[in-house]
Amino acid sequence: MVIVESPAKARTVGQILGSKYVVAASQGHVRDLPKSKLGVDVEQEFEPSYVVMKEKQKLLNTLKRAGDEAKEIYLATDPDREGEAISWHLLTAAQWQNRADQPKRVVFHEITKRAVEEAFQNPREIDMQLVNAQQARRILDRLVGYQVSPLLWRRVQRGTSAGRVQSAALRMVVDREEEIKAFVPVESWTLEAQLFRDTDPVDKKHLFTGVLHSIKGGKGRLTIDKEGDARNYQDQLEDAAYAVSDVRKREVRQRPAAPFTTSTMQQEAGRKLRFTAQRTMAVAQQLYEGLAVGEKGQAGLITYMRTDSPRASAPAIDEAREYVAKRYGKDYLPEKARMYSTRAKNAQEAHEAIRPTSIGRTPDSLKAYLSKEQLDLYSLIWARMLASQMADARSESTTVDIDAACKGSSTVYLFRATGSVLIFAGFRTLYLESRDDDEDGEGRQALPALAKGDGLGCEQLESLQHFTQPPPKFTEATLIKMMEEKGIGRPSTYAPTIGTLTDRNYVEKERNRLTPTTLGVTVSKLLTEYFTDVMDLDFTAKMEE
DNA sequence: CAGTGAGCGAGCTTCCGCTTGACTT
16 A cells, blocks of 8 residues: 555556555645644653544544555655655554554655656655654644744734744734835936937937936946936036947847746736635646546646645656747757756755646647636646746847037036847747736837947937835735745745735735734734744744754 | 622634645635
8 A cells, every 4th residue: 555645646656556556645644733732741852742633533544444454555645844744643643663564655756657666666764853853843833833822812812823934924024014114215317318310210210218327437327316416417418419439239048937836836826817826726726636638537737736846857848848849949949958946945845846747738728628717827837837948038138328428518428228129039939927026127128220420319308207116015926935035834835824814814915915904013013022033034944954 | 589790710712734625605
């Protein structure tokens, strides 16, 4: 008998191993600390007392019976800290440690025939160091959560809660709100000239924008704080003579984004599809478990959706590259396969990236079988994976320096115009990651072909007022991104944690922006004052160490 | 004897991370 965590995974592994094996799923943890009391004896070396989870009792009985009948037992839970602990709990709860034939631990990071077979050729014992690390994590979370929360019931109101992850996330939202409130906008001005080549007709098509950059021969960029200064420059530049003094071009390459992890998928589905993190996960779960597609029956459409790894398996990369070559041609295929690695803190990389189980299953071919939500998310996952193995996009970026010689004085000002033209779309043909800030960025304009010495005309010169902007409020997407960066929470908890913050009435969501409530601010302030260590954003990172 | 109110004790809220399914709307 082989035990994995997820039923869908059990099906796939079962197909790989064949009929001599029974593959069953534990459906996550089967034992935990008791719900109604602390369950940790602080006086006795923090001894935990575990109980079988109520909803898992029947399942555990079934697993135990099947295991007792089996010739051999393989514990094939996920290859991470929690998975190791699940194996140990299964072994202990089913009392298999007394068997003549000890259960063996096997691990694989991808569900391919090769990886699974290799795992079964290299079984090992349960790694108690890893199990103990999990127990420490569990006990610590319980101590913080179950001892600090009651304090809030007494001091603030009943039903409130605190915890290592939720309180750190709450603090980020509260701190951000404070930054926004304390923000003092700083005024600045720019001078923008609408220019044209003096051999061109003066119409909208031939105009381009140059921005006052510096005084020729002076050092550093000109900064203009006040309207009066801007007007002064504008007066000096009245009827100035403009001419190109320098043209610089360089090629800019843009690389595709890595295949999805849970965090990046939640962010991107939030931005592009307006899904909440919870919605994204529910739909992804449906795609993972598979749907009746065509005549082949049930098929898992994507790999596992709770992962912190952007790495795709070698066969999946090969398949994507073949598809790119065939559909887009050789120009769109990088010479070597692209490899991606995680930047996230505390990543355990137990699973692959989130990708289609078969690139050949195009979104178009699934249209008839999927709901709109399923199809939208699948299309995103499919395109993201394929694009990750496509060639860079290449643009030519041009910087033009323009002399503006003032009439009636010897002063020459330097204007600068920047432009960018896409030369080769590469992966952008298929997929472009959206950004959190809406601004498209300057310098995207297409410039006319300019050369040193070209005379220019100025159609219009205007002074523009600007203010520095406060940091933006968090959205679900940006909060999840920040949590992952700081190593707060795990793929399985990003969405539920945001749920907790809203359930507790700590934050409110309005037009996708997260704002702390009075209650949220009160709780965060109180915790920060009295539990500085727990509220320290580095607490989790330090715990990992 | 019925109604009222003070006083006391028991039970409840709560964590994070792994998983799906039962249940409600």
